[in-house]
Amino acid sequence: MPPAAPTSQTAGDSGAVASQSSRAPFLSLVPTDFIDVPGWKADNHSAALAPFLRSCKKLRARPADQALGEEAVMGRVRDWLPLCDDAARVRHGNNTDARYFFESRFQAYEAYNIKRAQGLFTGYYEPQLNGAWKADGRYRVPIYARPKDIIGANLGSFDDKWKGEQIAGRLKGGRYVPYYDRAEIEAGALNGHQLEILWVDDLIDAFFLHIQGSGRVILPDGSHIRLGYAGRNGRRYTAVGRELVAAGVMRLQDVTMPAIRYWMIDNPVAAQALMRKNRSFVFFKVLTTAGPIGAEGTVLTPGRSLAVDDKFIPYGIPIWLNTTDPGTKPLRPLRRVVIAQDTGSAINGPVRGDLFWGHGAAAGDKAGIMKQQGGYYLLLPKSLAPKPNS
Numbered sequence: 001m002p003p004a005a006p007t008s009q010t011a012g013d014s015g016a017v018a019s020q021s022s023r024a025p026f027l028s029l030v031p032t033d034f035i036d037v038p039g040w041k042a043d044n045h046s047a048a049l050a051p052f053l054r055s056c057k058k059l060r061a062r063p064a065d066q067a068l069g070e071e072a073v074m075g076r077v078r079d080w081l082p083l084c085d086d087a088a089r090v091r092h093g094n095n096t097d098a099r100y101f102f103e104s105r106f107q108a109y110e111a112y113n114i115k116r117a118q119g120l121f122t123g124y125y126e127p128q129l130n131g132a133w134k135a136d137g138r139y140r141v142p143i144y145a146r147p148k149d150i151i152g153a154n155l156g157s158f159d160d161k162w163k164g165e166q167i168a169g170r171l172k173g174g175r176y177v178p179y180y181d182r183a184e185i186e187a188g189a190l191n192g193h194q195l196e197i198l199w200v201d202d203l204i205d206a207f208f209l210h211i212q213g214s215g216r217v218i219l220p221d222g223s224h225i226r227l228g229y230a231g232r233n234g235r236r237y238t239a240v241g242r243e244l245v246a247a248g249v250m251r252l253q254d255v256t257m258p259a260i261r262y263w264m265i266d267n268p269v270a271a272q273a274l275m276r277k278n279r280s281f282v283f284f285k286v287l288t289t290a291g292p293i294g295a296e297g298t299v300l301t302p303g304r305s306l307a308v309d310d311k312f313i314p315y316g317i318p319i320w321l322n323t324t325d326p327g328t329k330p331l332r333p334l335r336r337v338v339i340a341q342d343t344g345s346a347i348n349g350p351v352r353g354d355l356f357w358g359h360g361a362a363a364g365d366k367a368g369i370m371k372q373q374g375g376y377y378l379l380l381p382k383s384l385a386p387k388p389n390s
Helices: 045-060 077-089 095-105 182-186 203-212 240-246 257-266 268-277 361-369
Strands: 027-032 106-113 119-126 128-132 141-144 151-154 166-172 175-178 196-200 215-218 224-232 282-287 305-307 318-324 333-342 352-359 371-381
Touching: 027 371, 045 077, 045 095, 045 333, 077 095, 077 371, 095 106, 119 203, 119 361, 128 203, 141 203, 141 282, 182 268, 196 203, 196 282, 203 257, 203 268, 203 282, 240 257, 240 268, 257 268, 257 361, 318 352, 333 352, 333 371, 352 361
Parallel strands: 119 352, 128 215, 305 333
Antiparallel strands: 027 106, 106 371, 119 371, 128 196, 141 196, 151 166, 166 175, 215 224, 224 282, 305 352, 318 333, 318 371
């Protein structure tokens, strides 16, 4: 049953989920028995323990009385630490013990946006690009580190109605102004700032690197480096697929990452103009980790790390994902325990997720076509025991 009242509410935004209602989105949670969670028994629950324990390391570094998220409804760090201790004692690879751990320590809550339990679930992956440390005739597209003159601002500190909203800008003549947008940066706004990490050989590949937020770059000698998200310019993200639909170039049901890429390759001049409509620009850093790093600061796990809107869902929360497997005919269920460990500019709303598929062509194929409806259940400590719809 849809909830009658929210258990958590934050300021809304203009994202896709918010557009489903004239009311600002808020997260409502309804307690659900595990026996009623779709497909619960079929998962390999032990596969979710390693990413959960990585999140636990981040939790242990925080003050014990710190709330998870904007509201205390998800508990405080001290409520989660005993669960982290228990998770570390579960026998590695033992699915029976892992499932018992989740069932005995957590309460499942179906998530709603106001009274809607369905939302959009997409996928992302770690792309591979070709690059070099120095620019030449082939490698001409710079990948930038985060500029030192970017100044972030938390709008919630000025007015509660902007709680959770962040902006970024720079000082110009003593005034705080928006930071350079994509077109300005591509036109040379950062030239001479010594921010180039390396250069890649394809503008379209660089654009999709920005969308994914991390990637591998293959160097001329065959070695590779890993790039991770270091920040963005604070401009609002614009989905270029929607721009193509608005222009009558594609139908909404045909918009996928591969379809957009093929169109860009066939229309390079128009592609650059299209990319510049997304004024958001991402900056990177070189990683030395074994995998890409999410916004939580943990290494992402293929198939088990979920990017969420962190205005609603705090990092480290186990989530039961209930959607469908992209590309399967007929569509097969995709149901498993995932951990909230990342976010993204396009991930907006209480019931919205972006599943990390991993690295390589197969991961890219899945991520590129994933545009599924679905829902999820948050797994919160039983010790919190909030009353239904309180």
